[in-house]
Amino acid sequence: MNPPAVPGEQGNAPGWTPIAEEAVRAARVLHPEGNALPRPTRRRVITVANQKGGVGKTTSTVNLAAALALHGLRVLVIDLDPQGNASTALGVEHRSGTPSIYEVLIGDVSVTDATAVSDQSDNLFCIPATIDLAGSEIELVEMASRESRLKEALTSQSLDAMDIDYVFIDCPPSLGLLTVNALVAAHEVLIPIQCEYYALEGLGQLLSNIELVQAHLNRDLSVSTILLTMYDGRTKLADQVADEVRNHFGDIVLRTIIPRSVKVSEAPGYGQTVLAYDPGSRGSMSYVDAAKEVAERGVQHREAS
Template sequence: MNKPRLITIANQKGGVGKTTTAVNLAAALSESGNKVLVIDLDPQGNASTAVNVEHSSGTPSSYELLLGDIDADQAMQASPTLENLFCIPATIDLAAVEIEMVSLVRREFRLYDALHKGFLDKHGFDYVFIDCPPSLGLLTINAMTCAEEVIIPIQCEYYALEGVGQLLGNITMIRQHLNEDLHISGVLLTMYDARTKLAAQVADEVREQFGAVVLGNIIPRSIRVSEAPGFGKTVIEYDPSSPGGHAYVAAARELHERGDYVPHETTGVIGVSPEIYAELEA
């Protein structure tokens, strides 16, 4: 049985396309025959909305899973429209979980423990995507101790790299103390507006900073991508022929075909050279 690729979608900035990226990569990969699980760790529950699973307050969810009240099988729901897609939803109850987790044993490993005690082996997933909240708290730490790969969506707009240095610092810290296998396997450029010089400049800057870890496919700014969750769908289902739909299908194919990007030794443990890391952290 193949080992699943465990991927955290992370960026502490809001509005950069984390959830959109998680659900659309998941949907595209599931449509191509992969068995995919989305874990929603954002109390807003937008990933749960996009894949059209129940996530009203009280629904078995990632909240109860992290507290140890239920197991992963009890929390998981099948997508009503995509045969190979499954979701562990988030409810508004999750908003308080970081406070409740503070006194728990192995508080940084609650998600890891829930998934690695037979659940992943039992279900044979090819991919697990973890959608994080726009913060670097215990929920995001749980995602990063559980996963091996991090994909960072970066929007092609002003202040695109603002705060990225802090995220890299957290990834380094987690590698040193909690999960030595964690690394950046992809940077995905999102919200690209080809009509502006700014978008091209930002894309060039991100490629200069991160190099080969940046995915070749770029996600354009797209009305269809924004509309889809309102219908309880990913853009892959809502309008696959739209520019956004095409872009996410292509990005998912690229992610699948190139496999896990493992950084070269000279670029450091997270795929960024020490010089660039220092510049981003400044």
Template sequence: MASFEEEDTPLAAAAAAAVYVRRGLKGSFSKPKKTRILTIANQKGGVGKTTTAVNVAAAMGLAGLNVLVIDLDPQGNASTAFNVDHWEDASGTFDVLLDGETIADMMSPAPGFESLWVLPATLDLAGADIEMITTVAETERPFLLKNALEVFLADHEMDYVFVDCPPSLGMLTINALAAVSEVLIPIQCEFYALEGVQQLLRTIEFAKERLNPDLDVSTVLLTMFNSSTNLSQSVVGEVRGYFGDKVLDTVIPRSTYVAEAPSFGQSVMTYDPGSSGAVAYLAAAREIAERK
């Protein structure tokens, strides 16, 4: 376990943060009236989609809410971060989308959590687009995840479902957009932060018009903020100017513990709850919970 001391955080502030996290987790996050289903999408790679899905879900789970994380990325990074088997013979999202298996049968409880489950992504998910084209009628292809989720939610009480998307706008992401009512867009605080966002928004608009009238970009989260650069600061201003109040007040700082946690099969919420990254993800999760 890492100490509370972090290069960019004075010890006293970090210790205070750890207390805040513990108190925060004991306090109740408000339970949504009905299941909230969020897709975490951005076709740009490495912007913090998985880190956001994992840590916001972990915060909700630690607060006692029922949470399902659907790993829709063949890389399986969210499954790795929750230490859920997605290697060789494992089953998961592919089997749900293309082999008629149910989410209930394919999901696994995340070790260390009492109310958090993961539908893992196996490598064969990389071939899902092609498999869909050859085996599923064109009109049904976008709705494979939506149909499976409807069956699952009919007899499982979930507070939150998070869908972690791959860095593309292919049929897997389309399935995610057809299945949810909210999109959460993580945006990395770096040069060209908004590059590609127009294309993402056009895809979301397409999905809303053709597949899912309930779809809405509810949340934008700024990630990997570096307080020592003016660039990060100017990106925050640019993104707030563009997306207005969809942008959470909380900004996620760059933190080594956030990057390190998955290699221990953990979220940063459990790996180092006192770190600046964990505190920020908890605050982001609370904002999400309180916004609806």
């Protein structure tokens, strides 16, 4: 059932108010009937990485995943950050003792048994991170195939059984063994870059590590997407950074830019994505637009290949 139309849907129409405008936007986010996104012909495994903290990495992971799920795609988020922020935002239990990505990595639990359904969509799943993950890199050093533990877990039949279209892997803000596992397990890398000072700081090291993984561990890996975040249109700096990133990386930079938003910042504190917390906000709409680009670009890349 389609959401009721709001009178005066044009800004200059009688009865039009900012609240009415936000209600229309919220209805479009929460009821995207007729706007289903294309399913990929093969599952897309996307690692979201940037060792620089505070760039919107986890925020982008959970909100892109939620937007794709709302548009009918089945999405799994793997929380590989010991802080567990992605698990919190998706409303998934992640107290110590909960089946989590830690148990998956050490081989004690299957992907299926560690997967929980988000309370925000029946299409949105999460393998949570618990505090046990904090010491996992030390344990992994002694294990066989330490760089490919996650890949081995994900190549099982469990993802086929869940009919997953997208897997998003949220990395810790470092270039350690957990991030290497994420890069080895993925087909693509999505890098969020904030439109602020020192935006490209440390990015060269990340790209060098990706090249090493490509050369030695995962030849199928590619940097497919750059997402500009924390854009503040009131500053010249934001435009300068956006232009610099576009000039350097070209077409892999999404057209959609995520604005700096109070609602986006508040949502995790309520255990929600911004799409659930305030679906009519600018931040929410921006993530929906970015998710559409991600889905459509995936189809274009397949057709071109």
